Amino acid sequence: MSGGSGRRRPRLLLGAIVAVAAAGFAYWLVTMPEVVAADTLASRSPDLANGETVFNASGCASCHATPGQKDRLVLGGGLALASPFGTFHVPNISPDPNDGIGRWSEADFVTAVLKGTSPDGSHYYPAFPYPSYQHSSVDDVRDLFAYLKTLKPVQGRAPDHALPFPLDVRRNVGVWKALFLNGDAPASGKVLSDPIQRGAYLVNTLGHCAECHSPRNLLGAIVETQRFAGGPDPEGKGYVPNITARGIGDWSEDDLAYFLKTGETPDGDTTGGAMARVIRNTSLLTDQDRTAMAVYLKSLAPVEGPSRGHK
Amino acid sequence: MNRTGFFGVSLATLAVGIVVSGFGAMAQEDVIAKRKDAMKAAGKSMFGTLSQMSRDRKPYDQAEVNAALTQLDAFSKSLAPLYPESTKGAPRHGDYSASDKIWEDKAGFDARIAELAKEIAAHKDKINSLDELKASFPTLSRGCSGCHETFRIKNS
Numbered sequence: 487m488s489g490g491s492g493r494r495r496p497r498l499l500l501g502a503i504v505a506v507a508a509a510g511f512a513y514w515l516v517t518m519p520e521v522v523a524a525d526t527l528a529s530r531s532p533d534l535a536n537g538e539t540v541f542n543a544s545g546c547a548s549c550h551a552t553p554g555q556k557d558r559l560v561l562g563g564g565l566a567l568a569s570p571f572g573t574f575h576v577p578n579i580s581p582d583p584n585d586g587i588g589r590w591s592e593a594d595f596v597t598a599v600l601k602g603t604s605p606d607g608s609h610y611y612p613a614f615p616y617p618s619y620q621h622s623s624v625d626d627v628r629d630l631f632a633y634l635k636t637l638k639p640v641q642g643r644a645p646d647h648a649l650p651f652p653l654d655v656r657r658n659v660g661v662w663k664a665l666f667l668n669g670d671a672p673a674s675g676k677v678l679s680d681p682i683q684r685g686a687y688l689v690n691t692l693g694h695c696a697e698c699h700s701p702r703n704l705l706g707a708i709v710e711t712q713r714f715a716g717g718p719d720p721e722g723k724g725y726v727p728n729i730t731a732r733g734i735g736d737w738s739e740d741d742l743a744y745f746l747k748t749g750e751t752p753d754g755d756t757t758g759g760a761m762a763r764v765i766r767n768t769s770l771l772t773d774q775d776r777t778a779m780a781v782y783l784k785s786l787a788p789v790e791g792p793s794r795g796h797k
Numbered sequence: 798m799n800r801t802g803f804f805g806v807s808l809a810t811l812a813v814g815i816v817v818s819g820f821g822a823m824a825q826e827d828v829i830a831k832r833k834d835a836m837k838a839a840g841k842s843m844f845g846t847l848s849q850m851s852r853d854r855k856p857y858d859q860a861e862v863n864a865a866l867t868q869l870d871a872f873s874k875s876l877a878p879l880y881p882e883s884t885k886g887a888p889r890h891g892d893y894s895a896s897d898k899i900w901e902d903k904a905g906f907d908a909r910i911a912e913l914a915k916e917i918a919a920h921k922d923k924i925n926s927l928d929e930l931k932a933s934f935p936t937l938s939r940g941c942s943g944c945h946e947t948f949r950i951k952n953s
Binding site: 756 | 840841843844845848852889893896935938941942943944945946947948949950951952
């Protein structure tokens with residue numbers, strides 16, 4: 487070994503160590519789970535009726551209700567959600583203190599819904615649709631928490647998600663969040679009271695319609711240019727319809743509102759698949775809310791969806 | 798659709814049921830075409846008649862209501878043989894197809910059909926006014942979606 491390269495090597499090594507450390511620090515910083523601090527939540531008494539509306543509008547029961555029984559308010563979880571990335575097992579969100587959310591603080595719950603972060607400070611996978619829920623109004627989420635606490639505690643935990651490396655490392659979800667969560671503030675004020683904006687809020691945020699009715703990229707994020715334009719069913723075979731004017735241009739507002747109430751399409755069919763579960767939620771909303779959703783959906787400009795064909 | 802049409806549909810569906818139960822080994826494509834026709838005929842009763850009336854889009858007509866329920870009753874009883882195991886995994890055409898789950902969970906599927914038949918039979922000849930129709934329609938409609946939720950695939 488010559489003297490010259492002997493002097494260079496330690497410097498190279500040092501450089502490499504600094505680079506790795508910097509990358510590690512950047513990773514640590516970028517992937518740090520965000521939380522909502524308890525002291526930002528001013529004391530208030532919850533509105534349970536609104537909590538129930540939020541529960542129905544957000545479709546919580548569609549995934550969290552225990553499969554194989556008929557009561558949609560039994561939120562023991564356990565549904566297996568197939569996806570191109572692996573299988574997610576939906577958790578128990580009943581008020582059970584050991585297996586559900588019985589011991590959670592209100593701030594834990596608000597953090598979970600708005601930030602996608604669990605009470606132990608790790609990331610949830612975006613199979614939990616917080617990319618949509620992140621814009622929920624804080625009061626709506628607090629009312630929802632109070633409402634969930636009134637439901638029956640259910641024992642039992644779902645198995646762990648079945649995901650391959652590196653997706654099984656929850657910290658990596660922080661990278662996904664940095665790339666795809668837009669970080670806009672939760673909804674408040676006029677957005678919640680104006681009828682048209684209320685429709686947008688119900689469709690985009692609580693109803694999280696785009697989560698299924700949009701194609702996704704290789705990392706599983708919604709393709710923004712084709713939001714609501716339909717795509718392959720993430721749960722398996724078949725297609726989820728385009729709900730922009732390109733797909734439902736011939737539906738009237740009344741047709742849409744009636745569909746959300748009954749599951750009947752204008753061409754005389756009853757909806758099936760996961761949408762049947764959605765209708766069980768939307769059928770419990772007020773006519774006013776369903777009409778608001780219909781008005782907003784009818785306002786979506788026509789967008790061509792991904793090319794069809796059997797998957 | 799007029800009344801004669803409805804009786805025609807009812808008879809046709811009944812006939813489909815009889816024919817299908819008589820020929821176990823029918824060609825795969827034929828069975829699939831027949832069950833699609835049966836679904837379309839049931840859809841006409843459900844929506845062309847019952848839904849339109851319950852939404853006040855068409856005047857209430859007792860004879861039409863009875864005919865629709867008679868047709869649906871025959872339809873629900875004709876369903877089981879329209880889903881032979883031989884049609885599992887058949888190429889999917891058109892807007893909708895039968896899901897393989899029908900045969901993977903045969904007991905669940907059979908129970909659904911039985912429930913549908915029971916619901917329809919319970920309403921047959923029992924709906925005698927527009928108010929009764931409005932009250933019953935959601936139950937009948939859930940009979941359809943109960944199967945479509947799990948056992949049907951949307952192709953397009």
